[in-house]
Amino acid sequence: MAGVATQASLESAPRIMRLVAECSRSRARAGELRLPHGTVATPVFMPVGTQATMKGITTEQLDALGCRICLGNTYHLGLRPGPELIQKANGLHGFMNWPHNLLTDSGGFQMVSLVSLSEVTEEGVRFRSPYDGSETLLSPEKSVQIQNALGSDIIMQLDDVVSSTVTGPRVEEAMYRSIRWLDRCIAAHQRPDKQNLFAIIQGGLDADLRATCLEEMTKRDVPGFAIGGLSGGESKSQFWRMVALSTSRLPKDKPRYLMGVGYATDLVVCVALGCDMFDCVFPTRTARFGSALVPTGNLQLRKKVFEKDFGPINPECTCPTCQKHSRAFLHALLHSDNTAALHHLTVHNIAYQLQLMSAVRTSIVEKRFPDFVRDFMGTMYGDPTLCPTWATDALASVGITLG
Amino acid sequence: IVCWQSVSVWSVAGRVEMTVSKFMAIQQALQPDWFQCLSDGEVSCKEAASIKRVRKSVDRSLLFLDNCLRLQEESEVLQKSVIIGVIEGGDVMEERLRSARETAKRPVGGFLLDGFQGNPTTLETRLCLLSSVTAELPEDKPRLISGIGRPDEVLKCIERGVDLFESFFPYQVTERGGALTFSFDYQLNPEEMLLQQNGTQEEIKCVDQIKKMEITGCNQEITSFEINLKEKMYQEDFNPLVRGCSCYCCKNHTRAYLHHLLVTNELLAGVLLMMHNFEHYFGFFHSIREALKHDKLAQLKELIHRQAS
Secondary structure, eight states: OOOOOOHHHHSOOOOOEEEEEEOSSSSOEEEEEEETTEEEEESEEEOBOTTTSBTTBOHHHHHHTTOOEEEEEHHHHHHTTOHHHHHHTTHHHHHHTOOSEEEEEOSOHHHHHTGGGEEEOSSOEEEEOTTTOOEEEEOHHHHHHHHHHHTOSEEEOOOOOOOTTOOSHHHHHHHHHHHHHHHHHHHHOSOTTTSEEEEEEOOTTOHHHHHHHHHHHTTSOOSEEEEOSOSSSSOHHHHHHHHHHHHHHSOTTSOEEETTOOSHHHHHHHHHTTOOEEEOSHHHHHHTTTEEEETTEEEETTSGGGTTOOSOSOTTOOSHHHHHOOHHHHHHHHTSSSSHHHHHHHHHHHHHHHHHHHHHHHHHHTTOHHHHHHHHHHHHHSSGGGSOHHHHHHHHHTTOOOO | OBOSSEEEEEETTEEEEEEHHHHHHHHHHHOOSEEEOOOOOGGGGSSSOOHHHHHHHHHHHHHHHHHHHHHHHHOSTTTTOEEEEEEOOTTOHHHHHHHHHHHHHSOOSEEEEOSOOSOHHHHHHHHHHHHHHHHTSOTTSOEEEESOOSHHHHHHHHHTTOOEEEOSHHHHHHHTTEEEOOOOOTTSOHHHHHHHTTSHHHHHHHOOSOOEEEETTEEEEOOTTEEETTSGGGTTOOSOSSTTOOSHHHHHOOHHHHHHHHHTTOTHHHHHHHHHHHHHHHHHHHHHHHHHHTTOHHHHHHHHHHHOO
């Protein structure tokens, strides 16, 4: 089952994670990632800038919000503008002028999101381009090759991704293939000293398959592990159990990246379960629908109730939008014919996520994470006991009780 | 639609019948430093307006002005605000002169010359009209014009006594994916200017036909004062939009990156281009002021006209 590990992969992978504090009750940890473009404090939320840009906001704005790592997408960038051009531009950092860290996804997720345009074989994923109908084969080698050209600080293996709602033999096939593809990625990786290749644990919602995947992949000495194949259409009850299973079997001294998780409640619970890194399009996408994230949920600023509300989105928020603009102004902008409101809301929502993670981290370092969780749930749901069942169960499983 | 009581305007909330009292109520709420008076500018939207219609536009605008001035006098809140009188009169010299003389009799803070916007050929035919109008206006009050944005047209208006320009020009350039690159540095000799523009002169020759672009429903033509970053030739151009420009975009990004953002329809394209286009355009106006101060307007004019297609 295990692919032949080459000499290079048996050499000790860099230990990029330094643990600073651990919660004595739950599995929550605070740490520091040491990456080529600087240190990143964990737990961390990574905004998604798919096509070498963060949806309307400048790199200067992103830097000012305290963001030190964000995502780019290999599938999209591989098509436009293409790896050769980006390489000429001094990598993705140079091309988009981002001085901090970048993580690139392998293109695997597009297999699910663009499923009608893709076909999976042992060789790789064959995509039909939506732009000109041409075909590309994204193999583990090709994905790593593109990511080597992009020069991101963390690169992801190409995994065989199936939707979490799929059952049956396809899930098992995808899990074993992902292991084989991990080995192919490791072998193809030309820049292990400059770029950290993460493995992605698959296995769907099947505990046995996931356990097998964990056992096999942790034999490979990669700098970090991602938990994949979740955050799709599965029930939250199944979701948290797979996350908890994964973190229980992943090494403590390497970062755990839970892919596609972004709602505030999910972030807090999954930190408790032992995850360090998160990414999601949710905050930036919801901004573009006029929704502002707040500790009690979200504000749909297009609604008439905000027409004459002259307070900021959140008086406690330190972002430029909340410092300068009122809900009423944003409401008016949302009903005008220009995109200004979207930019302001994108800034705020990213700030919200980053400030949340920062508060989580501080509470872990100050040894009061369980209290933080109770306060958070209280604010979000009115009372800690009104928190959704799955979250209550998940937290209880790691020793945090609400109410 | 204009009548003696109101001017109808279309807003995001639908049609609004703007009477003088409604108009002034809005001004009271906004508390602007200057505001353009309500006027009848409909003749400039019509192909061939009759003398009768033109006459009416002048009469109505004067009536609106007198009513607005009266309401302003009665309003404490608007004491600090300044009314800008609007000169109407279409393309009829007699009416233009009448509008100018009559408006100048009122205690306005400045004058807006309405109805001179259009395409390049229409401005050309109206230049004589423009000179005649400004000749009637007091030297010590500013003259504003709206809808004139092309650098060569701006200079023509300045020569004929215009002081302030309100237009969408930099925004329109941004919306079509363009970056202003024309030179306004009249101190440079032609060779240095070529170097500074990174071969923009050649690009101007390449853009052989003026292309008509349909962008957000308005037919706007690409000018020779800009480069179209959607063009494939910029795909691997790692130069800034304009070498030496100190705007955020030029200090941080390349033409290749802007090209990518435009091709992928990313929101950031407009953000970066707008920053550059404003800075460049403001720089142009700064050079106009400098040229006027040092009596070098002719050199600047020559430079700009060399770049006009």
